[in-house]
Amino acid sequence: MAGGVDPGAFKDALLVLGTAGIVVPLMHRLKVTPILGFLAAGAILGPRGLGQFADRVPGLSWVTIEQTEEIVGIAELGIVFLLFMIGLELSLGRLSTMRRLVFGLGGLQVVITAIVLGGLLSRLGLSAEASLLIGACLSLSSTAIVVELLARRKRLTSTTGRVTFSVLLFQDLAVVPLLFLVNTFGTRTDGSFLGGLSMALVQAVVAIAVIVAVGKLALAPLFRIVAETDNPELFVAATLLVVVGTGVASAAAGLSMALGAFVAGLLIAETEYRRAVEATIEPFKGLLLGVFFFSVGMSIDIGRLIANPLLLVGLALALVAVKGLIVLLLGRLFGLSWPVSIEAAALIGPGGEFAFIVVGLATAYGIVDAETNGVALAVVSLTMAVLPFVGDLGRSLARHFETAGPVDPETLVAPPESQGHRTIVVGFGRVGEVVSTMLKHHRQPFIAIDRDPTTVTLGRRKGWPVYFGDVTNAMFLKSCGIDTADAVVITINNPTLVDRVVEAVRAIRGDVVIVARARDAAHATRLYGMGVADAVPETIEASLQLSEATLVGLGVPMGPVIASIHDKRDEFRRILKQRRRGAAGD
Numbered sequence: 001m002a003g004g005v006d007p008g009a010f011k012d013a014l015l016v017l018g019t020a021g022i023v024v025p026l027m028h029r030l031k032v033t034p035i036l037g038f039l040a041a042g043a044i045l046g047p048r049g050l051g052q053f054a055d056r057v058p059g060l061s062w063v064t065i066e067q068t069e070e071i072v073g074i075a076e077l078g079i080v081f082l083l084f085m086i087g088l089e090l091s092l093g094r095l096s097t098m099r100r101l102v103f104g105l106g107g108l109q110v111v112i113t114a115i116v117l118g119g120l121l122s123r124l125g126l127s128a129e130a131s132l133l134i135g136a137c138l139s140l141s142s143t144a145i146v147v148e149l150l151a152r153r154k155r156l157t158s159t160t161g162r163v164t165f166s167v168l169l170f171q172d173l174a175v176v177p178l179l180f181l182v183n184t185f186g187t188r189t190d191g192s193f194l195g196g197l198s199m200a201l202v203q204a205v206v207a208i209a210v211i212v213a214v215g216k217l218a219l220a221p222l223f224r225i226v227a228e229t230d231n232p233e234l235f236v237a238a239t240l241l242v243v244v245g246t247g248v249a250s251a252a253a254g255l256s257m258a259l260g261a262f263v264a265g266l267l268i269a270e271t272e273y274r275r276a277v278e279a280t281i282e283p284f285k286g287l288l289l290g291v292f293f294f295s296v297g298m299s300i301d302i303g304r305l306i307a308n309p310l311l312l313v314g315l316a317l318a319l320v321a322v323k324g325l326i327v328l329l330l331g332r333l334f335g336l337s338w339p340v341s342i343e344a345a346a347l348i349g350p351g352g353e354f355a356f357i358v359v360g361l362a363t364a365y366g367i368v369d370a371e372t373n374g375v376a377l378a379v380v381s382l383t384m385a386v387l388p389f390v391g392d393l394g395r396s397l398a399r400h401f402e403t404a405g406p407v408d409p410e411t412l413v414a415p416p417e418s419q420g421h422r423t424i425v426v427g428f429g430r431v432g433e434v435v436s437t438m439l440k441h442h443r444q445p446f447i448a449i450d451r452d453p454t455t456v457t458l459g460r461r462k463g464w465p466v467y468f469g470d471v472t473n474a475m476f477l478k479s480c481g482i483d484t485a486d487a488v489v490i491t492i493n494n495p496t497l498v499d500r501v502v503e504a505v506r507a508i509r510g511d512v513v514i515v516a517r518a519r520d521a522a523h524a525t526r527l528y529g530m531g532v533a534d535a536v537p538e539t540i541e542a543s544l545q546l547s548e549a550t551l552v553g554l555g556v557p558m559g560p561v562i563a564s565i566h567d568k569r570d571e572f573r574r575i576l577k578q579r580r581r582g583a584a585g586d
Helices: 007-030 034-045 072-089 092-097 099-123 128-138 143-152 159-187 193-228 232-252 257-269 274-298 302-307 309-333 338-348 354-364 370-385 387-399 430-441 453-461 474-479 495-508 521-529 538-553 558-585
Strands: 423-426 446-450 466-468 487-490 513-518 534-537
Touching: 007 034, 007 274, 034 143, 034 274, 034 370, 072 159, 072 232, 072 257, 072 274, 099 128, 099 159, 099 309, 128 159, 128 354, 128 370, 143 159, 143 338, 143 387, 159 257, 159 338, 159 354, 193 232, 193 257, 193 274, 193 453, 232 257, 232 274, 257 274, 274 466, 274 474, 302 309, 302 370, 309 338, 309 370, 338 387, 354 370, 370 387, 423 430, 430 446, 446 453, 453 466, 474 495, 487 495, 495 513, 495 521, 513 521, 521 534, 521 538, 521 558, 534 538, 534 558, 538 558
Parallel strands: 423 446, 423 487, 446 466, 487 513, 513 534
Antiparallel strands: none
């Protein structure tokens, strides 16, 4: 049976996987976002690049892709996962907290930019529908590249990062009505436009309402049942089922798969399983997004770029200038400083990946002709390629305007990977809840993590910020904000698991403060050797508390008792640390 396998059937999949294996480490070494590498690889190896010569050059077909349709199915899954992750980030609570910047600044940026660019395009002879759609697409920016760029430069928590992220959030939301609009334009009959749009909206609202109703009833119980099995593979399967299942349900209702996945993400974002799902989906999302950007690169016509370089470069510069100017003026209108407005304008100015989706769909419906499609996508791809350099230019210009001044408190809202918490409490049993109570009493922001779904459910019903997940998973730790946390408190009573958590945290952060619960003196000694700031042995701490209660009960004044207990605790700590250093010296 093995002899009947056609190697050519797997050629495209192997080519994409091989590209990922080369592009990611190469771009990492060059300190460039891998997205640009996938775009370039798709443009070079695709049917508009070297692929067009495959039938004339022997052997070239094995390292090129001649037909876009050959990987379009996998690329569409990448979009589904991207919209699902955006839904996870767009929890209703976050949108409410950041509403002024998201719906105010972000909404005005999209609307004004779409109107201005659409008006300019209509002057060039495009139809009203094509002008509106392309103008709206060009108003969007690259969430994937901008967020990755800010995260790599550790600027997501800066004022610029939060402002930029707010605008990107609204742009991501705007994709949903844009897809509706394309579908309405493309399937409209002789009836009125408003009638067709109304019918499409009603159909969409009904379908989304059904998905939301079923999701609210089924999602949390589904993940609770799966989590109780303590089977990571089953949790992965359940997550994939939700993403793909809601996408298929949405497609069956006449909507896009991406829209269904987006709604599912929104629903899961309100549950205690949000962070565990984020960590689970991250590896799949990265690979599938790579395939998507590879397919986007295949849409880039290198021949067109070579034939009309001045025209396309001029249009790209015009796009960045118009969008950047609008963001700059709106930033000042919303009270942002000149440096923040300038840098945000530079990051938002270039085009984004959703233009390839919407314009491509509009072309398939016949709303946009092939020539306009090629020019628009070439311009967007050019701006995306130079986005890191435009961002650097904006940062350099912003430094010339930096002055000390008041900061808009609304811009201090943290992005998704950190909600401003300084402490991560691992374990929410009786000890973890007491620690959380003390942190809350002293107004120290925190989140708590536990692997027991029942404990998590009960804690959330009491109003605690507790989430379900595995803190030995590096991706889950990052989704909990380990990169910006000040301290990690480990309260679980399983010594082996405590060690694994310490190792996982230290692998990511060598400087974060770790306070860990230890079984006994030997365990505490081992934890000090692993780099914890403080280990609290149960046996020693119990003996100290028993001593304190006994002395106070015998009538010894409280002050001297507490002082002596503190001295004894410090003495034990010194002994354990010295014992560890002695063992290390041996």
